[in-house]
Amino acid sequence: MQIEKAKAEIDQLASAGTVVELVTLGVQPFVVVGGVEAPCPPWDRKVYEILIAIPVAYDLGTALDGFYLALPYKFQDGEHNRVNGQVVSFRNQDWKAVSWHYPDGKPFRLEVDNIESHIVHCRGFFLQRGAVNART
């Protein structure tokens, strides 16, 4: 198994109450995260599901980047300009890639960051920071 560290982190998150599950699409691992809170409005609901791709070399020390958002969704009764990537189908649902990256000066840091902190980073998209990004 190549992603034992990821599995351990997810088990720990699940036991702490986060709605989280490790799944594979083909051989590509993903984490499905439920219960991601969003202010409604401008979002069309209070809770979203997201999908995060886990590189198979995660245990060797890889960064995490971006996520997918379950469709359909609405932001300010329209679309968010950063939900602009390709669509992946999984569990009879379409998920669209969100262009939500770490800033150049604040990259994913191996010593401190992990799946949990990446989820926190992804949550930022639904909050003020994401809304500001939608306007710029």
Next chain:
Amino acid sequence: MQELNLRITGADWERLRKHCAPSFRTRRDTEYGAIGLLGKRCVNGTIRELIVSEIVWPEAGDVLSQPHHALTFSSRYMRRAHMKVRTRKLAGLITFHTHPRANEAVSFSGYDDEQDPLLVENLQELSPGTLLSSVVLGKGSQQGRVWISPHKQVPIGNLVSVGSALRYLPLDGRPSRPAPAPSEIFDRALALTGSGALAVLAQRTVAVVGASGTGSLMCELLARAGCKRVLVIDHEVVKLVNLNRILYATAEDAELLRPKAEVLKRGIESLGLGCEVIAIVGTILDNDVMRLLSQADVVFGCVDKDYPRALLCKYVYQHLLPYIDVGAEIGGDEEGIVSADTRVNYVAPGRWCLRCTGLVTARRLAFESLTTPERKRKIALGYSDDLLLKQPAVMDLNMSAASNGMMLLRHLLQPFLLEPFPVTLAQNQVTYNLKAVASPRARNDACDICRNNAQYGFGDCGKPIGLPPEVAAALRSED
């Protein structure tokens, strides 16, 4: 039957010799010793090498002196070491002890021959299959053996010490002897690499991962230096665009899509230097291919991706192998070319891995270890352009990198370069600057690849490294 060797880090070997040195200095004839934990390397299920994963240094009261100054390890010390073997699922134990009066040759005593079978019987009663190896040290010689059962012992050929140098010391109890002179083909290299080092090179298998520009040159240099067995690993076939840099590749090879590794085998074996090439057509990401490195004594990395580099690092710390990574990079800006670098990194026990040196980055490793469809989705988002840049494919640059790699191997076999060898040796062809990078850019003292590898020296007792074939295939890009 293939020779069985014992592998140990240079640091452990030096410390062990230092620990035992008083045995040869005093007139009291006191024996000194220590216990180590053993991993193993197997080829086709047969043990090829024993690996000293760790030496459990004795504490006060652990080493008992018997009449006539013979040494006995306390049962508490034995238990402590054996418990580590069991919890880590290692192959067994190794004992080292001195024979103080053995100034030249050394051999096991009657007491050793009596005690070792009793100890292995005891160990195997507790955990069937546990190996017991023992090494007796003289002042300038050493003898080694391994007990498969209380009634069967096998002699060990060489002690292989891996660190700032790569040393092969005979474990036959006799002092080192001068090596036979090499064939006249290699006569003129003797000024740089003596006959002893040449003999070692001739008897070892060197793996070259990547058979493209740099890899093909690396194989050529190895064959012409006197290496007699090269294991070449590459999954790609020759294409027309490769003909500017891959030795022996022809337009016909490109037309017939012949695998690079097989083309190289044909070319190198046709030189008449007696160098056998074992061509492996497969990706090093695949754990079935990675496993074939168990035949190798030295690894050269001639790949331009981070994921294989990171896996090779993981492998070499688990198997205590020397790994020389070579490559070339061209940097530019709006003004033009600012650097044309060739680079050599030496990864080995006691040295930093390529992640700590900053060569392997978390971002690139993540990108390369996504499946092809997921990587395409990532590319479509933008922000990955820098990760898509191809490494230069310029034969002159590749040649410089391969040449520096070969010089490093010569140095490991018979040191002649200034020590310590830098973390990275980079040569900028634009500025005529040879840069020795002394400290690792991304140093991590808790790095689980090098400094804090939980399977350090476990060899095949540790988890297999690499991906299941179907996962490896899913990661291979169309390059």
